[in-house]
Structure formats: structure tokens, C-alpha cells
Amino acid sequence: MNEEILVNVTPMEARVAVVENGVAQDIYIERQSSRGIVGNIYAGRVVRVMPGMQAAFVDFGFERSGFIHLSDVLGAGAATEERIADHLQEGQLVTVQVVKDPISKKGARLTSQLSVSTRYLVYMPQSDHVGVSQRIDDSDERARLQEILAAALDCESMEGGGGFILRTAAEGVGDSEIRADLRFLKRLWTVVSRRAAEAQGPELLYEDLPLQLRAVRDLARPDVQRILVDSHENYTVLNEFCLKYMPEVADLVELYEGERPIFDLHSVEEDLQRALARRVPLKSGGHLVIDQTEAMTTIDVNTGSFVGRRNQEETLFKTNLEAATVLARQLRLRNLGGIVIVDFIDMQDAEHRRQVHRALEKAMARDLARNKITGVSELGLIEMTRKRTRESLERTLCEDCPSCEGRGVLKSAETVCYEILREIMRDARAYETGGLIVLAAYTVVERLQEEESAHVGDLESFIGRSISFRAEPDYTQEQFDIVLL
Structure with a gap:
């Protein structure tokens, strides 16, 4: 299997595509305006304990308090006679991790059972379990990995103990890679623990990596032939990240300098629309x-x-x-x-x-x-x-249609704005023009002139041409045209 990872990062959003034998199989999108907080660790303060629900609400620095259940405080296998009031009291400072983003009017779902990940390992400070990913089904390989980890822990023991899971990516790797990940986790957890001890109120203690770095960490399997990045800045960031934490894949990172947008390769943009x-x-x-x-x-x-x-x-x-x-x-x-x-x-x-x-x-x-x-x-x-691992593509890119009261969906004004900006970049590369006029629905033009005005200004400077906008009352939110002057 021949795999490539395509990385497209702009100030507005990051997009990653996994291509197998020339066909897109996975597409990941993360927007800066709505970046998720799953995996982040916070110091929080208990604001309300609800004995009847065996749960509590925790203020961790967001508008809506997070929700934590007794099972998320004690972990799996906890005794059923336990009570939430025996473990959490109003005003108490706690360290929590987000397991589910806030959705609609619901606050985030939290847990006290913390974990942090590297490429090959997941560290769980509240657990003493050591296991191997279920996706590694070879019994000899599972035993080999557990032996490597046990030997590494003898040399790099974690202060305070804790449990580990060897991730799927660990299959076939050697002792040096596991030890390097273990050392990184040791340094990371020392920093998180110190911040938690010094916290006086709700604050962020640990933030998960951005999409482009998570994708390389989690998706750069042995089948991957190359990782293409379409900007110098992010190529440098990815390369430095790989050299520091994943030297075995650093040679796979390449800067894409082609004229066509990177998501036009292998028709990824078309697959995304379809x-x-x-x-x-x-x-x-x-x-x-x-x-x-x-x-x-x-x-x-x-x-x-x-x-x-x-x-x-x-x-x-x-x-x-x-x-x-x-x-x-x-x-x-x-x-x-x-x-x-x-x-x-x-x-x-x-x-x-x-x-x-x-x-x-x-x-x-x-x-x-x-x-x-x-x-x-x-x-x-x-x-x-x-298993649900993130919001579906439809939920990420679309919104309920006001014309049909939620029975269908259409692309959001934000999505259409970003399509317009990418299309302007494509046209600017292909044609010599004096300027451009964008014809679009009022909601799209309004967003381009307000929330996205900084991005429009940056794009004008980059292509060296003026961009103007005209709202067309007959256009639907997804419709737009670009007129070359």
C-alpha cells in the first residue's frame, strides 16, 4: 500500500488528507475559529455537586461549566456504592481533561482520569495498567513490545507511577523509539504536574497539538511514502517537530511547490465536495x-x-x-x-x-x-x-438550512468564504488581471468584508491585486462568481 499525507494549512484552517494508491481515504479539518479542546488538561474549580445525578459541574475557564460524572472521577471498575460528594466538594480545585467538546447548549464532558500521548505511547498517571493496542493482534509482537516497555521503565521510571498503552503505531518499532517517547512523556508530565500544583484557579495546563502535528504523529505509518506540506512556514515547523520527536519520519516531510493547489492532487478537493x-x-x-x-x-x-x-x-x-x-x-x-x-x-x-x-x-x-x-x-x-473520533465532515463544513428548517444542509458562509479565497488564489496564479470582483450572496459578502477582512487584505497583498465584492440578492449562500478585470 502506497500512502501519502497532504497537509494544507492557512491562517483560517488546517486540512490533512491521507491518500492511498492515489485515492483519498481520510480527510481531517480543523478551523482556528472553532478548534476543539478535547485532550486539553485544565485546572478547574467545582461549582456545583449534584448527588442525585452522581455528577458535578466544574468551572475550567469557559463560558459554560464542564460536566463530570462519578465514573469519570474514579475510572472504570469503581465500586457502585461510592458517592460523588465523597470525592468532590464545591469550591475544590481539581485537575480535569476534556473528553468531549461543548456541543450546542451543553458544556464539555470532563474526566479526572488523565492521559497524554506521544507517537507510540499513552501515559495514564491515575492507572497502573500496562497494555497494547487491540489493533496489534500478533501475540508475539504484543509480548515483544511489553518487554521493551518494561525494560525502558526500569531505566526511565515515571515519578508517581502510572499506566501505559502501546499504540498501534508502535508495531515493529525498536527499543530506542519507545525509550525516546518515554523520556518525552516524563518531561511533559513533570511540567503539567508543576503547573497543576501552582494553579490558583481555572487555567489551561496542557494543550494538545494542532491538527497538522497530530496527523504526522498519529498517521505516519510504515506505508507512508511522503508527507507533502504546501507552505514554507509549516514545512519548517513539521520538519523541526519530526527531527525532535520522530526522526525516523523526518526524511518523509517534503515542501510542495507545485502550481496547482495541493488538494487538487489526486482530486482530493473533488472528493471533499462529493x-x-x-x-x-x-x-x-x-x-x-x-x-x-x-x-x-x-x-x-x-x-x-x-x-x-x-x-x-x-x-x-x-x-x-x-x-x-x-x-x-x-x-x-x-x-x-x-x-x-x-x-x-x-x-x-x-x-x-x-x-x-x-x-x-x-x-x-x-x-x-x-x-x-x-x-x-x-x-x-x-x-x-x-467509533466517533471527531465531528463528521457534514457537521464540520455545513449548517442547517434556514429555508427548510433543518431538514437539509448547505455550506456555511465561512466555508464559502474560504472556497472563494482559494479560488482567487487559483485564478491569480493562472491569469494576469488588474483586479477581481467577487459576486456572492449577501451573507458571504458581509462575512468577507467583516470577519474575514484581515485574510482578504493579506491575500490582496500576496497577489498584488485589488479584490472587491458585490452582493447578489438572487444568489444562494453556496453560489459565487469571480470576475477578472
């Missing part, structure tokens, strides 16, 4: 219909125009086989999690059903998110679960 569509065409002529709801995601497989060469059973079998591979990729691209129900086209042949099931398992095996696939239900459906 991943927002409800209907996904299949090469055979069939198609998938993907519906994301609050409770679950449903995927319906249809034959469409594909009629097969011999008989109907062959048509259904071939369509379902192709659909199994395509829907696995779509789940990764769209980052759809939770319960997923797949309605494959009914097949009479039991062997065909088994082969489709095996094809789906094989396609999902490379997914980094933990997933579980059941057999075919009595209704002919395949049920599966996929």
Missing part, C-alpha cells in the same frame, strides 16, 4: 444513498442502470461487492460514527452473501477508527458500529 452529497455513484452504474441522522447512519445500495451480463443474481452480487468497498471509504471520508445500517440489495445465493460480508470486513480493516460488523439480520441488513 463527500457532502447524499448520493454516491458506483462505477457499475448503481449508487449509494447515505443519510446521516442523530440516531444512526443508513446506507442504501441500489443497482441503478446496471443490469449485468448474465442474470439478475450476478447484477446484484457485483453491485453489492463494489458497494462494500465504496461505502467503507465513504465512512472514513465523511467520518461517520455510531450505528451504521447497510441495506445491501437482497441476494438469494448464500455464498454471495458471505462474500459481500467478507468484502466489507476487508474494506473496513484498514480503518483506524474501531469498528464492529455483525452478520446479516433477519431483515437482510448488515449492522455495524464505528
